[in-house]
Every structure is written in structure tokens, then in C-alpha cells.
Amino acid sequence: MKLYSYDHCPFCVRARMILGFHNIAFEHIILANDDEETPIRLIDKKMLPILVKADGSAMAESMDIVRFIDAQSEQALLKQAPRPQVQAWLENIGGYYNHLVMPRITRIGLAEFADDSAIAYFTRKKTEFIGDFAQNLDDSALYIEKASADLAALDQLLVSREGMNGNIDEEDFYIFPILRSLSVVKNLPFPERVQSYMQNISEKTAIPLFFDRAV
Numbered sequence: 001m002k003l004y005s006y007d008h009c010p011f012c013v014r015a016r017m018i019l020g021f022h023n024i025a026f027e028h029i030i031l032a033n034d035d036e037e038t039p040i041r042l043i044d045k046k047m048l049p050i051l052v053k054a055d056g057s058a059m060a061e062s063m064d065i066v067r068f069i070d071a072q073s074e075q076a077l078l079k080q081a082p083r084p085q086v087q088a089w090l091e092n093i094g095g096y097y098n099h100l101v102m103p104r105i106t107r108i109g110l111a112e113f114a115d116d117s118a119i120a121y122f123t124r125k126k127t128e129f130i131g132d133f134a135q136n137l138d139d140s141a142l143y144i145e146k147a148s149a150d151l152a153a154l155d156q157l158l159v160s161r162e163g164m165n166g167n168i169d170e171e172d173f174y175i176f177p178i179l180r181s182l183s184v185v186k187n188l189p190f191p192e193r194v195q196s197y198m199q200n201i202s203e204k205t206a207i208p209l210f211f212d213r214a215v
Helices: 010-021 037-043 062-072 084-094 097-105 116-130 133-138 140-157 170-182 192-205
Strands: 002-005 027-030 050-052
Touching: 002 010, 002 037, 010 062, 010 170, 010 192, 037 050, 050 062, 062 170, 084 140, 084 170, 097 116, 097 133, 097 140, 097 170, 116 133, 133 140, 140 170, 140 192, 170 192
Parallel strands: 002 027
Antiparallel strands: 002 050
């Protein structure tokens, strides 16, 4: 199998997680952020991740990929939908965390941003979404304060470093990718238990965190 992804993309991280948890070998292809031709050729739109299965067919939509891979396993992981309080947490942090992440993520040497054209493409597209990158960086203290409070709230929802509800389940495929993205933010304090959870998932899936490159 082949997985087309961006390293920074939280949706792509979901697909990488399920393949890692089930120890499935795959060819990982990271596309340049401004490569429109490849995803359009595969699925008729610019969207990642894309999983190309053994039969050559391509599928998109991150949670569809997660459920497809999980269903092939003798030991399925997905058993419970996210708890309502976890859904509420996701909706809350989803309203602003990209104001912290997007202006920073092009600065840490990821493969999809190797070329200036890819950085310019991303900056142009995401500025339409979050506004001027420089202004967002100037506003970091405000967003860090909010994120710090939300991470403290998440600590109360985290049952174990082994999984949000005690075991790997659907919640983790929503929570971990956001936490990984936030690890790019320098001086954002993570509760000890939350950071331990992140490190555990990172090790089990071979998906590195960004703490050592935080901006």
C-alpha cells in the first residue's frame, strides 16, 4: 500500500496512526504542498491523505481510511464513539488552534515545504483561512493562554497514557493529531500526563512530535 500525505497534516496523521498501530508496512509518500496534479490524478481533487490499496484503487477521507484499515485487522481498535465532553473539547480548540500552528509549521523543515513555492502556496491558501501570518504570530500570547487552559481541561478527560478512554479508540484519532500539531508551539505548557500520552502514541506509531523544533 501507498499513503500520500503531508507531514504537518493532522488528517494525514490519522491514517499514519492506524497503519502504525496495526504494524502495517506501507510506502509513505510526502507530496510538496503545491503539488495539485498528483492528488487530482488519484481522486479528482486536491486533498490528502490518499491511500492507494493493494489493488491499485485510491481512497481518501482520513477516518474512512482509519476504519478501512481497522476493519481488516483481527484486533480492531475502534469500539466507541468519542465521549460528548471530548467532542465539545474538539469543537472548542478547533476554533482557534490553527492560528498558532499554521504560521509556524512552514518553519521547521518539513518535506512538503522544501521549496519556496510550496511555502508560498500554503501561506496564500491559509492566510485566506486564518488571516495574516505575522499578525497571528503577534497574537500568540492570547492563543497560548487559551490553549493552555484547554490542555489543562483535556488532562481531566484523559484516562491513561495508553489512550484517551483507557485504550486506543476513536477519540485518539481526533485528539493526538491536534496535540502533535500544537507541539510546534514554543512555550505552550503541556500537562505532564498529556505529554506522556503524546509520547506514548508517538512511539507506538513512529510519528515524531515537534517539541524539538518548536517555534
